[in-house]
Amino acid sequence: MKLSILLDGLLLVFSLLGVANVCAADAESIARGKYLYDAADCYSCHGGPRGGQNGGASSGKLKLPSGGLGLDTPFGTFRSPNITPDKQYGIGNWTEGEFKTALRNGIGRNGEYLFPVFTYTSFTKLTDSDIEDLYAYIMSLPAVSLPNKPHEAKPPFSWRPLLVFWRSLFFKEGPMNTEPDRGKDWNRGNYLAHAVAHCEECHTPRNFLGGLDLGRSFSGNIGGPDKQNAPNITSDVKTGIGSWSIADIEQLLKTGMTPDSDLLGSGMKAVVQGTSKLTDADRHAMAVYLKSIPPIHVDLPPPNPATQDR
Ligand code: HEC
Numbered sequence: 001m002k003l004s005i006l007l008d009g010l011l012l013v014f015s016l017l018g019v020a021n022v023c024a025a026d027a028e029s030i031a032r033g034k035y036l037y038d039a040a041d042c043y044s045c046h047g048g049p050r051g052g053q054n055g056g057a058s059s060g061k062l063k064l065p066s067g068g069l070g071l072d073t074p075f076g077t078f079r080s081p082n083i084t085p086d087k088q089y090g091i092g093n094w095t096e097g098e099f100k101t102a103l104r105n106g107i108g109r110n111g112e113y114l115f116p117v118f119t120y121t122s123f124t125k126l127t128d129s130d131i132e133d134l135y136a137y138i139m140s141l142p143a144v145s146l147p148n149k150p151h152e153a154k155p156p157f158s159w160r161p162l163l164v165f166w167r168s169l170f171f172k173e174g175p176m177n178t179e180p181d182r183g184k185d186w187n188r189g190n191y192l193a194h195a196v197a198h199c200e201e202c203h204t205p206r207n208f209l210g211g212l213d214l215g216r217s218f219s220g221n222i223g224g225p226d227k228q229n230a231p232n233i234t235s236d237v238k239t240g241i242g243s244w245s246i247a248d249i250e251q252l253l254k255t256g257m258t259p260d261s262d263l264l265g266s267g268m269k270a271v272v273q274g275t276s277k278l279t280d281a282d283r284h285a286m287a288v289y290l291k292s293i294p295p296i297h298v299d300l301p302p303p304n305p306a307t308q309d310r
């Protein structure tokens with residue numbers, strides 16, 4: 001009798017924590033998924049202006065990706081959806097395969113093309129097992145029962161079928177290859193920067209259709225999506241970060257502090273919240289990779305500190 005009350009109590013606690021029936025293998029997968037979720041900054045877009053810190057719905061200290069945040073682009077304002085495991089309004093009914101198709105192929109549960117303001121153009125490069133871990137973590141979160149808000153995109157950019165053209169021009173499906181000659185750190189950094197932390201989505205200029213101009217990767221994008229003024233982070237000494245050491249980059253990714261002791265703001269603040277939770281080894285790997293990016297000289301106007309924080 002007493003035991004069953006105790007068990008009931010434990011089950012209640014577990015289900016309140018959203019971790020019912022978790023076995024050891026699942027727990028490891030969930031922990032790896034949380035690491036990736038932080039590094040990929042899923043929350044910075046999927047949090048929302050619905051109460052709680054940084055806007056999102058929350059359960060205790062945990063801020064939940066219940067959606068609703070407006071993301072400004074030249075094509076209109078897009079609203080992030082609820083990706084908590086709520087069965088009605090979130091992705092609680094999605095199978096792992098459907099989740100994978102969204103991240104790998106940019107295709108939603110009903111076969112619709114997803115708007116590339118969801119950075120699946122980067123997440124497509126994730127490995128299968130990393131996507132599975134992300135799924136395990138998201139499904140372990142408490143569900144939030146909040147409906148999605150409609151996008152306010154301008155026609156014709158609001159018309160999903162047209163994305164077939166955009167995709168044929170600008171979307172290359174992953175996962176990405178390793179380059180054996182480049183060593184372990186470089187490859188890990190390359191993977192983290194491109195597939196997970198999607199640094200390019202802000203730091204690479206875009207053409208008039210919103211496609212990344214990959215010939216000028218990492219050379220900065222002023223007035224990019226969500227009004228981000230992202231500077232040149234290639235190794236150009238004058239207009240990029242060529243004079244920064246590997247330790248300088250590691251420090252930035254850990255603390256948000258530049259070698260000139262400026263604290264970075266704007267969208268980079270949310271990025272650093274993610275990279276500050278990485279292991280030192282992973283930050284080192286990213287710095288090694290960033291230092292290897294060939295210099296591109298660009299005279300961009302200085303970033304405007306007035307851009308909003310996420
Ligand atoms: C830059 C902002 C941004 C980031 C970062 C981001 N998302 Fe999204 N995501 C969106 C937007 C906007 C949509 C809606 C796209 C659409 O309607 O076509 C979306 C859609 C989705 C969907 C489809 C949901 C549905 O109801 O159709 C899933 C699943 C998803 N995101 C998961 C993630 C995960 C997991 C991460 C982190 C690895 C992540 N997102 C990071 C903005 C973002």
Ligand code: HEC
Nearest residue numbers: 197198199202228229230231233264265266267268271303
């Ligand atoms: C959401 C958009 C966004 C993403 C994603 C992003 N950045 Fe940034 N980044 C910015 C903005 C905006 C600034 C300028 C911030 C400021 O001036 O306060 C910046 C600044 C920087 C700087 C400082 C450059 C300088 O000259 O002071 C570095 C280095 C940097 N980012 C590296 C990265 C790396 C590495 C990643 C991937 C882990 C990344 N960024 C991802 C938007 C972004």
